[in-house]
Amino acid sequence: MTFRKYLVLAGVTLCASIGDSLLSRGMKQIGSISLNHLSDLILAVRNPSVALGILLLLGFFASYMTALSWADLTYVLPATSLGYVLLTLIAKFYLHEAVTTSRWIGILLISAGVGFVTQGPALTHHPPKAPADKSEYEPASARDQL
Amino acid sequence: MKQAYAWSAIAAIVLASTTGDVLLSRAMKQVGDVGALFRESGLWTVLGRVLRNPNFLLGVLAMTTAFYSLLFGLSWGDVSLIAPASASLTFVTNAVAAKIFLHERVDHRRWMAAVLVAGGVVLLAA
Numbered sequence: 001m002t003f004r005k006y007l008v009l010a011g012v013t014l015c016a017s018i019g020d021s022l023l024s025r026g027m028k029q030i031g032s033i034s035l036n037h038l039s040d041l042i043l044a045v046r047n048p049s050v051a052l053g054i055l056l057l058l059g060f061f062a063s064y065m066t067a068l069s070w071a072d073l074t075y076v077l078p079a080t081s082l083g084y085v086l087l088t089l090i091a092k093f094y095l096h097e098a099v100t101t102s103r104w105i106g107i108l109l110i111s112a113g114v115g116f117v118t119q120g121p122a123l124t125h126h127p128p129k130a131p132a133d134k135s136e137y138e139p140a141s142a143r144d145q146l
Numbered sequence: 147m148k149q150a151y152a153w154s155a156i157a158a159i160v161l162a163s164t165t166g167d168v169l170l171s172r173a174m175k176q177v178g179d180v181g182a183l184f185r186e187s188g189l190w191t192v193l194g195r196v197l198r199n200p201n202f203l204l205g206v207l208a209m210t211t212a213f214y215s216l217l218f219g220l221s222w223g224d225v226s227l228i229a230p231a232s233a234s235l236t237f238v239t240n241a242v243a244a245k246i247f248l249h250e251r252v253d254h255r256r257w258m259a260a261v262l263v264a265g266g267v268v269l270l271a272a
Contacts, residue, residue: 004181020229027220041217057213065196066181068174073167073244074252077237078259081267084230088270097224106230106269113262116255124251 001122005070009079011063017083019056021090026050071122078117081110148222155219159232162212164239168247169205175248176201234267 026049030040044050067076085107092099177183177195184192196202219228241260244250252260 023217024220024224024229027217030221032221041214044217061209065170065174068171069177069180072250073171073248074241074250074256074260077167077240078256078263081233081237081263084233084267084270087229091224102269106266109262109266109269111266113259113266116262117259120253120255124249126249 005067005122008063008066009076012060012067012076012080013083013086015056015060015063016080017086017090019053019060020087021095022049022053022056025095026053072124075117075120075122078113082114085110152219152223152228155215155222156228156232156235158215159212159219159228160235160239162208162215163232163236164243166205166208166212167236167240168243169201169208171244171248173199173201173205230267230270234264234270237267238264 026047027044029049030044030047034040045054064076064080067080071079088099088103088107091097173196174180176199177192180192180196183195216228216232219232222228238260241252241256245252
């Protein structure tokens with residue numbers, strides 16, 4: 001794991017939690033959506049908070065895809081779960097939702113889980129299967145010289 | 147009744163996003179290290195390879211379903227219930243699905259992380 005890879009994981013964490021908070025604020029401004037008026041759900045993107053939230057979730061998606069290209073799903077998910085801690089802090093200080101003692105304990109547990117998984121290897125190495133045709137595993141340049 | 151709506155949204159999010167995560171993870175392993183590919187061949191090669199991958203497209207479809215379920219859920223309940231509850235359950239179902247479908251080595255460290263994060267998220271939702 002390089003510093004740049006940790007930066008990508010931080011990008012996943014920050015974009016997801018800030019994006020979710022903006023979506024929540026926007027959807028509260030719009031109010032409850034009835035199952036009879038599903039078109040309201042599509043029109044929700046006209047709300048600035050929802051639109052900005054979607055932009056941040058696009059940033060989340062790009063960094064998440066990058067992380068998944070060099071790390072296991074079971075590594076990336078817990079490693080980026082600090083976002084829920086951040087989400088709770090945003091909920092408390094920005095959305096003014098109540099944060100009880102049990103929620104603080106929850107934050108501690110999640111942080112411990114993140115500590116556990118980030119100490120292990122990021123990627124499962126699958127041993128290559130026995131080659132049926134050896135030439136398949138030679139680099140193209142070596143084949144070209146034959 | 148509002149709680150029942152919120153939890154049905156959570157169930158829909160968990161099912162759709164687990165399917166999406168597994169498909170996207172498989173797609174990106176097929177594409178390979180995006181950073182290395184970007185340095186060797188540039189942005190368009192990376193985008194072309196990712197966007198032409200069938201697993202990626204199916205994964206995005208599943209994630210879109212999960213996203214609209216999330217929008218529904220957020221209009222009915224607190225962000226600090228819906229987001230962590232669905233994410234925690236997704237985390238557990240993903241660990242199982244990654245072991246079965248992606249053959250990832252989920253060792254004691256990763257199960258421990260799964261249990262701690264899931265437990266933490268249950269407490270956040272309480």
